[in-house]
Amino acid sequence: MTSATPDSLGELFRSLGLSLTIRAADGEEGAWACTLTRPDGATYEIESVTFFDVDPDTADEWAVEPGPSRVLSVLAGGDVEAEDAEGEAAASETEAAARGFLGDVAYALLVRLDEESLE
Numbered sequence: 001m002t003s004a005t006p007d008s009l010g011e012l013f014r015s016l017g018l019s020l021t022i023r024a025a026d027g028e029e030g031a032w033a034c035t036l037t038r039p040d041g042a043t044y045e046i047e048s049v050t051f052f053d054v055d056p057d058t059a060d061e062w063a064v065e066p067g068p069s070r071v072l073s074v075l076a077g078g079d080v081e082a083e084d085a086e087g088e089a090a091a092s093e094t095e096a097a098a099r100g101f102l103g104d105v106a107y108a109l110l111v112r113l114d115e116e117s118l119e
Contacts, residue, residue: 009069009113016106020068025049030063034071036101044101049074069117075102076114 006012013020017039025031025048034046051070052061075098077091099107 006109006113009072009110009117012106012110012113013068013072016102018068020066020071022066032066034066034074036071036075038101042101044075044098046071046074072110073114073117075107076110 004015006015019037021035021037022032025033028048028050031048031050032046033048036044036046049066049071051064051066053064054061077095077098098110102110
């Protein structure tokens with residue numbers, strides 16, 4: 001990371017030198033497969049994810065294409081809800097993989113920035 005601490009998910013994405021590749025997920029309408037790549041070539045795969053925008057006046061929602069900030073938010077686990085022990089184990093595994101991909105310091109910053117963006 002650069003010496004200045006990023007203030008947003010987009011800034012964090014850029015400071016880490018990540019790149020994002022997206023493609024339609026196989027067999028799932030509106031879903032995307034996303035690959036994050038670090039400058040050293042290491043990758044983090046998200047097999048299938050769907051993102052929505054919501055009209056604040058009507059509560060209508062529609063699927064949208066992922067961008068760097070939305071994909072980083074997935075890594076932070078902000079939208080993961082573990083409903084049982086299996087879900088909790090999957091969430092812990094996902095957190096460990098994201099932490100391993102980003103590193104402890106960047107992952108902690110990601111979680112903080114994601115929480116701030118949800119407020």
